[in-house]
Amino acid sequence: MKFSPKVKQSLDQVVEKFKNGDLSPITNTVRIRLDPQAPARNWSLSNRVLAYIQAEELDCRGFRQWQKAGRFVQKGSKAVYIIRPHMVKDIDGEADREEYTCIGFYPVPVFPASATKGETPISLYTPAKLPPLMDLAEKLKINVSYTPTIEDRYGDCTTDGTRIRLASFDPSVFFHELAHAIHARIKGKLTAGQNVDQEVVAEFTAAVLTNLYGYEDHSGSSWKYISLYAKDPLLAITKALATVEQVLEYIYSMHDISNMSSIHM
Template identity: 30%
Template sequence: MGQTKGLDDIQKRLDQGIQDVMTGEKFQEWLRFLSSFHAYSFNNTILIYQQNPQATLVKGFQEWKKHGRFVTKGAKAIKVLAPLIRKKKQEEEKREGKGKEENVLYGFRYVSVFDVSSTDGKELPAPPVQVLEGDGENEKDLLQAWIQKIEVPVRLENTGDANGYYHLLENYIALHKERSTLQQLKTLIHEYAHHLLHAKGAPFEQESNSIREAQAEAVAYVVLHHFGYDTGDYSFGYIAGWSQDLHIMKQIGSDIVVCSHQIIEKLRVHSSKQGATA
């Protein structure tokens, strides 16, 4: 009974948090926050952000012990959702006494995690952070590395007033050859997000242009912030017009999380060798 009530409470908190973040001024703050939590589910990023916007790294009590750190007395836990998984065989195969078991999600439970700021103990290794700006050689090398990492051809050309574009029919990205390297990096990720989210057969292929642009810009913001770029403030005012339907907002937010994580993991291999991870 207590667990069920706790899940009801956390679901209400989750729905309110989504509404607050996705339809208000907190959206940009959440995107900045997401750059540290891109591997988490959309629901849990909202729950963690809502309970502790300053959080940077969370783990359970026992997980912290494994890392030589201990939760301080009186520390406030952050409640998140953990999946409940069980093994299940297909009915026909079960009757025949064969077949592989598969993992089946049958619900969620809430668990307590703690931010690193609520722990003491062994120092954790801090990854090197490098803030890149301007048109330095490091940035130019990074641009070439990122171009090689993604599976979409990239062209440097005169794109007129636009910083670049993604060609849906011919499947390539064009970057304005006269823009700064920083702008080219940001545009590259923005247009690559269009490829992942809006190409033929992609999840949001049929979405309106305003939503597509907001999604691509949100993903670019998260990815670049993760790698140490300060890309400035973006205009997210029109996000409130996406939808008042929580289901739609959850789907949009989930795809921003999934797409950002996919790109960060794809680029991380090279960047970590260059000491540019965050």
């Protein structure tokens, strides 16, 4: 079977994951919640896995598909590639029916939702009201997008703190991921994966911010979350306090804290 260089490169990424025993791309794509209008809902599982491995999100569409949705691909964005079979009609097929043969595959460039902009929000992705400190994220050039992620995760942040993805409209989730992003700036780069110290810092910071902005008490949920990572939650919080203070000081230095007096119940 003939593959173009771009198709081969995409497939190699999948093979490399599987060689390392990582089957998460398959399980994740099956569990992702997609916009009802997303073309990926009709893709084969193999193409969904291809897109997810390359983009780390699943709602990927072509230029015209995004334009039709009222969105535009940002300049400089890199495409990810799914594959489409190249079918040719059999010359020797029976006269009463058309038969086709697959002679290879060719790449189809698509772009993830996070690479688009537009006045038209992506259905189900954007809350009616953005959470506090979103303007700080913009000021720090942190790319924040509401996009479907796996069901056992409400959000994530890149290790360098430049991109946040949210699958929940709960402000505490944004605060948690923003804390990760700022922690990355202070530390230089976060450790990949669910690092205990990093999770404690992010969750305790989120609890403080949730309280400061007048949202419903979040401390109970934070305690349960931290307990999942630390055998002794109180000790873990005590050890994390110095870093939590650094993260909060960073926020205070970059943002007008007088706005924190407003209640957002």
